[in-house]
Amino acid sequence: MTPPQDATPKPPKYPADLQASMILPKQRASPASSLASLPYRRSNPSLHKLFESTTSISGSRPSSGTATPTASVVPGSVFSPGARQNGTGTPSTLPPGVSDEHRTLIQRAFVPHVSVLADAETEEMIRGKGLEGGLLQLLRPFGETVPGKVTIRDSIGASKSHEDFGIRFVNPNDGLGLPSQAGSGPTLHIDTANGQRDSARISSSSVRPRKVGGDVAQIEELVDRHLQYSEFNTHDPVPDYLNQGEPAAQSDSSSSPFYTLYLRRLLSGLPTVPHETFSHPVASIIAVSSKNPNPTEEFRRLYARQRDGDLRLPQWIDNEYLRYYVLVHEEETGDVTKSSQQFDSMKRHFGLNCHLLRLKSQQCIVSDDDAVRLPTCEWMSASEELAEIQQRETTDDITDPTPYIPDSDVTAIRTFVRELVAQSVIPHMERHVALWNDQVLARRRGISGRFMSLSKRWTPFGSSRNSSSPAMGSSNSNYDSLQGFYRPDAPEALMRKLADYCFMLRDWKLSLSTYDILRSDFQNDKAWRHYAGAAEMAALSALMSTAPLSSKTRTENIDTLIEAASYSYTDRQRSAAPYYALRTLALGLELLRLRGSSAADDAARWAARALEIGLVGAIGSALFTERVSACYAVRTGIGSLHLGSRRRKAAFWAIMAAEAWFRLEKALQAEKCLDTALRLSGTRAESKEGGAVGLPFPQMQAFIDDLRQQILGLRLQMRGYDEEGDEEEVRQSLEVEEATETLDKSPRAHRKSLIGAAPPMVVGPLSPALERGDEKGHDRFE
Template identity: 45%
Template structure:
């Protein structure tokens, strides 16, 4: 059974008249403007998975007090980073007057004005799992993206090319773009190391971290910032569209209809749907327009379009630094790509300030949109798909269907080898968005983004078996990857048996399929880095497994030269958290950690990053090698590396 939630659950977007009584009831639930700040959050963020909460630099609530949260360690920051990287995407369709208003404030577009505020929503967001159990999350966020980023790169290129015949269409499994650009990441690491530790000494929350950890954290942050749209996962598919106009617009109804049509006319491929939430933003210019007129226009907008509307009041004039009004220095989104940050490093932009009242208004809008529209819409989709699609697969009927499908698949292989069984299109390498498999994958991804790890894990587990039967290898690898991540996130006890019999096969199969069957090594690298960090966060034997998986990434040569050295250094970090037991520290991995620091130092020296190599050597020496006499003898590796780094330090000071 196929179902499109937006067709029945979404009251807006079709520009059709509803009853006046219903509209008045809907519009009464929203206020035309915001003027008060949200109450300080009393709930713990996702980073309580390990130690404590987080705080975003743009948060209106200020730092969390010691009474309700503790300052997060880097270990918890990495766990939170991975969860936050899988966030809903919201496409922004802004009118020209909305972009003009942002340019007057010193920013290139309305999208760039809104992006930083959605990194982490100010105030708690209430999430409900499949059982209806609610939890407060303080570090929930989403990503504003451009309409162009809501269409696959391959689809954009094909708009300017002649269509291929069905027999000549290449499979998207091998031609889809990589998960990230390795060259940009290596270039960014080079720039970081040239700038020094001060450039990467804080995480996305503004908390200080150790220099080595900070470099790796920034590396992961840029790696996960903007994964491309891919058919095998829906994390980058838009969940909603934000349609924005300002009070300057002389024909608001016509402009809204035009922007709505632009969303409906996106040239998306067959594996994507355009049935997503539409949300309407009316921006009142306090410096130029009459507030009474804007409120009247906004009320008409609510009557015509439904409850998913909001109005904010901002000033279009540039911030006056000489004035007495409170100002805020505008900071870019923490989720910029490696290419974007390289551009900022090479051509530093000027400082931009906005009025604090504007920042407060945008924060309130972000929270209202996330808590009243985005999250409830996703939860309704999850409930519907869970009831109408997933529940059928769990019952006896679904099991019989799967068994008959496997039987027919075996028969098809003996008769027609060119025809793929089931709903999988072997020519394009995709499932249509209305198929049960595609909807179940979206269900699993939505629950992952809403942090319902148990339902996500059970859904990925069902999907991976279906994808294997259909020989949809990239889909199969993606389901294996996320099944492993959701299992660790769910807090399942990671006994040696669980790691060996469940997580190990999942990761091994995912990396093999990505590398050998799909020619997608960047996705294999993402699989390894995500799982290794989550395993490391659990400590004990899981940390040893994390180190071993990082060694696999090193041996497979899945990354550039600088990233290669950084991952070797991370192997040491996995061993270093094994402190052992008792007064003697039995079971610690201190010597292994020091050895891999030594190996990393050698790599950094070969890459002419000797200052960073010296930091690795100092740590290795302090932990183990300084207490050994033979390591200072000429010819020993430690002696030679120290000599090389000392000469570099001296030369760089000249």
């Protein structure tokens, strides 16, 4: 038998004799009938578009995802002359087949958040355009990549341009707090309490799911949906990730698109929490429609509400963020002269921090000349995407519900975003970095600062001005241990903010040193969650930086940092945060893996750690097992003997991954892993005679053969429904029969798992011994 490929499996030949064909159609019919009733089997074009769009995003860096052995010419590698991120490539030469993809992903995940607030008229107008989510929904996709290059000046005055800079438009109240573990499940979080607070609120959060990520269970469920979709649509002639299952893509051990999706969703919708300020707003847009009789008054009112009123964020968020005022002008009915007059007076008031956004108010339909589909958000949280998938599955509507907007709007919004970022947000951040660097960090670093931090522990320092928080008076530090945060004006909070700003502005060096100082401060205060956060980000900054990293510093610093972060996130106190621990390990391993050779060992170790302490669910563990294999595979060894390679380790983990995928009934993934494993072991899948594979242990060989047959069986069952017309191609094959017997035994289990969310862990016998027994039992069929 030929080695089966992912995308184009050879249809097996069935025996032509009567007896066998009496058996076979029966079992093939049952999956077919059950599949037809499945909601996601419905080939709904709009649903397909959703899945497809997500995957096309997976390779959103045009070619860095397809890392073939010629990856050194891919943009994103240091070798390419016109590298898009100049100077940000990893210093050590990327090993062949390794792409910078995940580093870019991480870089793009931690970006400034901008909250959006609009008055009732604006919301009304945009809802009239068919965007239920209001202004936020309209702006959100465009914030993800700022058009053109963005130049950032770092703390030492050197400026760098980045092409992939972005911001996130958020409703800040969406992301508050960590999602509760109890509520994590197929049910969506519905935030009615926030939604009823005000009618002019940006997103109608009473109908939309939470826009906050950080829920591992939901991420897993989402990736599972994507996987199922891929399993069932193998033969659809559509371009999606399945067609990447070609032999060329198989040789790429660097990443599966699903793993990238997992990472992306892990980093999407960072929850707003006290111990890190990434999702605290850097700026806030206040939008008022020009139809409003008195826009200035409305601006003032909204600002006051945001500052002290009902839209005030929790007290641990610094309230002094940048306000950006937008006058929304409606092209059709509005009066341009009046609007521009109004805008001129705004400019006198607010300087650069205002914009006149001209939008069309009527609804746009597909057939319009200049209609542009509203882009899908790359960085929506898992719960949001799940909700969207569910919504599209349940509606019978053939049409794509995504709204269309006129081309002129797109241009206007792009210009607006560009101006917002380049003229307001980034200068604002740079200014604050410089300010805090001078006033807070330098003071803390100097000799007096050290003394202060020492004396702080012995004298009641700063208790006078913190009268508002009750716990402050008793404690000697600025840390409010009862409520678990620092006040936003405390030096620690400012420094954390400084470090986070540096990280977002990609000034890894300053952020590293700041996080380091913070780490010791937090440790003294026993603020463990903060401590873990600082350790995590310190490790990431060190790994993100382009400076070469000696193996000594790596083992001494980075390992301790990652260790400390993952430990403090999980073990300390009762308030464990497994999401953050997983994030630490996953990002740490990706960045370590990029550094090649011995760092890849560490990467594999962290991945194995994530598996061991059970941070991931079933899907995640399969993905991470696969990832361990990829980490080991990066290490190629020296010389012709490949001394120091981790070939066998990689093969072993790939087989483990194949087994894990098989248990999850993901035949395509399982097969892919198995092929990777065999390639790594230096054996071809099967020779023409159907045997003679050079694995050293006979038991290993038996195990692999069994696994392959069972996977084949699973595949047959999965696509049993579209085999109907292929009878003439049917060919007698031992494997096929054996595999179908396995299926015959538990069709119920398979079917149930397809409908339900949680697939059963063990399906069919996996052990060679049992399988042998099976074979004997069914010998009468042959």
